[in-house]
Amino acid sequence: MKNTFYLLMLIALMISCKDKTPETKIESEPYIEEELDVTTSAYPENITKVFDAHGGLDTWNEMATLEFSVEKPGGYEITTTDLKDRYALIEMPKHTIGFDGEVLWMKNRDNTKYEGDPKFYYNLMFYFYAMPFVLADDGIMYADAEPLDFEGKTYPGIQISYESGVGQSPDDEYVMYYDPETNQMAWLAYTVTFGKDEKSKDFKFIKYSNWQEVEGLILPETMVWYNVENNKPTTVKSEIKFVSPMLTTVVMDSRVYGRPEGAEMIQ
Numbered sequence: 001m002k003n004t005f006y007l008l009m010l011i012a013l014m015i016s017c018k019d020k021t022p023e024t025k026i027e028s029e030p031y032i033e034e035e036l037d038v039t040t041s042a043y044p045e046n047i048t049k050v051f052d053a054h055g056g057l058d059t060w061n062e063m064a065t066l067e068f069s070v071e072k073p074g075g076y077e078i079t080t081t082d083l084k085d086r087y088a089l090i091e092m093p094k095h096t097i098g099f100d101g102e103v104l105w106m107k108n109r110d111n112t113k114y115e116g117d118p119k120f121y122y123n124l125m126f127y128f129y130a131m132p133f134v135l136a137d138d139g140i141m142y143a144d145a146e147p148l149d150f151e152g153k154t155y156p157g158i159q160i161s162y163e164s165g166v167g168q169s170p171d172d173e174y175v176m177y178y179d180p181e182t183n184q185m186a187w188l189a190y191t192v193t194f195g196k197d198e199k200s201k202d203f204k205f206i207k208y209s210n211w212q213e214v215e216g217l218i219l220p221e222t223m224v225w226y227n228v229e230n231n232k233p234t235t236v237k238s239e240i241k242f243v244s245p246m247l248t249t250v251v252m253d254s255r256v257y258g259r260p261e262g263a264e265m266i267q
Contacts, residue, residue, distance in 0.1 A: 044142050047158050050132050050176070053183035055217035060133045063215065067246040068129055076243075080252070081126045087257035088122050097122045100257045107263035118266050128206065129220060129242060132176060132185045139163040148177045148187055150233060155179065155186050175203070184211065184218065187233070205233035215247040 043051070051057045063083055069076045075093035082088075088099040094112040098105050099122050106118050127134055145157030155177035162172065177187035185208050191200040205228055210221040222241045226233035259265065 043136065046156065047135065047142060049183040050178050050185055051136065054132060057133065057136055059216050062249055063247045064251045065248050066130065068242045069244045070125065070240055070242060079126055082252060082257065086123065087254065088126065089257050090122060098257050098259060100254065100259065103259055104266040105259040105263040106266055107260060128223060131188060131208065135160055135176060145175045203231050204228065212245065214245045217247065219245060
């Protein structure tokens with residue numbers, strides 16, 4: 001009887017082991033945190049290299065306010081720009097121009113007439129100074145351009161054009177040329193269509209060669225305009241030097257850009 005009991009226990013144990021599914025051990029892959037550069041993934045490789053050579057779009061996009069000065073007869077012209085909303089304040093020795101996102105205004109000192117067009121000028125120097133980063137704005141289309149040969153050196157080119165309705169002069173065209181050794185911007189060719197009924201075929205040329213570091217970004221210290229023949233730069237025409245540049249993540253009070261009492265609203 002005792003042997004029969006042990007025999008029954010052995011059979012039950014064998015059945016139990018047969019029904020049990022073997023446990024499979026799954027080895028998990030170690031977690032690797034991968035950084036994806038989503039900021040520049042939307043841009044062509046050649047212009048991305050230029051952005052990176054100037055400090056990178058990520059650093060630029062962290063900034064909120066840009067200020068720089070240019071020496072003019074009688075004093076300095078100080079430009080302050082909100083980098084997100086593109087509010088603008090240009091303080092000149094005898095005039096002040098401002099844009100608060102909706103209203104463009106001008107205020108003259110000593111009843112001195114402004115010899116220019118505020119609509120054309122209010123963001124002009126900012127746009128030239130903030131190269132190449134403004135070429136990452138929305139609504140821009142990129143294409144390869146013929147390289148520029150100048151004094152024995154060849155500069156690859158990137159053509160910049162704008163979608164319809166972008167900016168005040170969507171027919172403007174730009175070609176940005178860069179140094180193939182450093183990937184830094186070297187030249188800007190541009191047309192001016194503001195106030196014209198059709199596209200211009202005449203390019204103007206600015207040489208960018210002197211740079212300065214501002215908060216980790218490489219921005220121009222000087223810009224040199226060149227005389228042009230057959231849409232090619234020839235000799236130096238004029239030069240502008242930028243002083244006291246300032247970049248900050250601090251957002252200025254929007255009232256800084258607002259129209260003050262006595263200022264003329266520009267239509």
